[in-house]
Amino acid sequence: MTTLKDIAKELGLSPATVSRALNGFPEVGARTRATVEEAAERMGYRPNPLAKKLVSGRSGMIGLVLKPDGSSQADPTLHEIMFGLSDQLAQRDMDLVFHASSSDDLLEPYKRLLDKNILDGFILNAPEEDDPRIRFLQERDVPFVVHGRAAGHDYAYYDIDNRGLARDSVDLLLNLGHRRIALLNGQAGRSYAQDREAGYRDAMGRAGLTVPEFAVQYGPANEDHGYTKGLALLSGRFGPRPTAIFCVSTPVAAGLYRAAQDIGLSIPGDLSVIAHDDAVPQMRAVNFEPALTVTRSPLRDACKPLAAKMEALLKGAPADILQTLAPVDLIARNSTGPVPTEGETPW
Amino acid sequence: MTTLKDIAKELGLSPATVSRALNGFPEVGARTRATVEEAAERMGYRPNPLAKKLVSGRSGMIGLVLKPDGSSQADPTLHEIMFGLSDQLAQRDMDLVFHASSSDDLLEPYKRLLDKNILDGFILNAPEEDDPRIRFLQERDVPFVVHGRAAGHDYAYYDIDNRGLARDSVDLLLNLGHRRIALLNGQAGRSYAQDREAGYRDAMGRAGLTVPEFAVQYGPANEDHGYTKGLALLSGRFGPRPTAIFCVSTPVAAGLYRAAQDIGLSIPGDLSVIAHDDAVPQMRAVNFEPALTVTRSPLRDACKPLAAKMEALLKGAPADILQTLAPVDLIARNSTGPVPTEGETPW
DNA sequence: TTCAAAATTCAAAACGTTTTAAATTCTGCG
């Protein structure tokens, strides 16, 4: 293993000069720099990041803490984020330190990792309203970037326009004449679920429609939830059944498709379905039968900005300029159609 | 941030003594040790692992490199391993550095991470026959533990008895009178697939049965593979169809169930099915209809020994005593039954 | 040629720990 000193000795220079030459400082002579670079290359020099961090305070390691989410199925979402993030961080010469926390105490893993004193920052996902992790990291002055965003956000984040996409989705359904539009939402505390609900209520309100309590159903964004809550909604148990349903994710829509089939309703004849599509590879909206109308924003797309923001943050950029709210495309396919004639009366 | 020096100064001791006191060296006086421990506690001292590693060569960071496995669905297997491993490593005060390699060059991510000089070792999964990663890490003298094992293994590993479980599975089918037994195997190169095939052939050979080439089908261990290859096998296209099939995983069995249903075969009336069950939460063998007979070894069970072996390895234990081959239980349920009368003739 | 200023380079300290070798303080025995 060649060190800075080795190169210095080899060239009869001081370690200081070699360090500066390799780090592009302006005060080092052109000839010297060339010599040093050549020698470094030739001797296969790799800086030791530990030593670097010891003096500079940077290790290039970024933490990601996830909850096992015991109940539900293996979340393809996490898979997508982890692989994408690792890839994008690597391209910026950072690495992902992954931690699965089974602990009840949300903050415990963060404390543990921070104690080790080896991480430069954290990526957080799925924030909740007034998330304790965010407060904690802010107090300790640890750099972090959030995927998603909760209210009162004075930190770096990347989020999609959840409120807007919900509005757009509902507007599309309204334009098709639907009035009884339900929302199969994600888990109640999550900010993305709240934002989408707000957008849904915006659109419904603007159309002068009231939203009965049962029209919004919460739960984990998976197929089971779509099936059971879909069944409940379509059974007529709550009153006249919705003619259109906006789903928080494609797996939820898949469950809803099954429920509709079991009940004998045709899509889009009896029921229009629209969903938000995270574009995970194993659940492709085009392969639905009929093909699913969606608002689409690939989870993968989030990884690059997240990594870039982290990089900028570590370089000293202020968090408040590192905020992105990405717009979302609406792709109309075959799961949405005009309201059936007998279903035009609002709730 | 309190350092060793701070404590030393506070107590009027030298950093050396403080270091020794906290690390349990025998030569430090009882009273001194008590004082030091008290002060460390009181001042909230956390050793800086970077400085530690700089001198000791240990960081407590363990690398795990995974391929995105683009084609297939989000592998619940990986999910299970990552969460379990992270948890078990954390219990031993180690951390998981995760890297998703999209690169064609298998070794590139290992090189990159090694260059950073920050990892203590690697966990490898799904080794192949004569795996280049293993050769590479051995050459460089990097500690590693393998989940699974390839031939000629002179390294630390944890594996289940793939050959034995395959033999047991086939024996069970043989005892029920089956003769035309097929194997829906995993991907050809993988050592676990090879071992299971060997066990299958052992049992078939001992029963004096020949195995036609089409009776062993390779592919990714997912539902699609089970469905398409199952359909092919059951269609009769290759000759008389098998009366029993041994599946390499429960998702494969799920695909096979669908294929059998589509073709109109009943399980276990017309077809017996047995599978190996990794016990991932989202595909429970008991919930199959009929409940699936399996050999069972939860993937989670692998994580603890893997972490423990890594810990031992780093403490200097020789790799060749850190080898475990775990036996596997066979659980008979309702997907296996006696051979149908018209299917008793061997291939 | 001389000298100040600019451009380079250097030696040493620092980061927080462990470890080596040496120094100091105890202990108990004669």
Place this chain on the structure above:
DNA sequence: CGCAGAATTTAAAACGTTTTGAATTTTGAA
């Protein structure tokens, strides 16, 4: 009391880098 040996503690070096402040060399103008 004196001293060998044990027990304890210390100072200093080391790990590989960056950074500070000082020293050296080069440059250009007088």
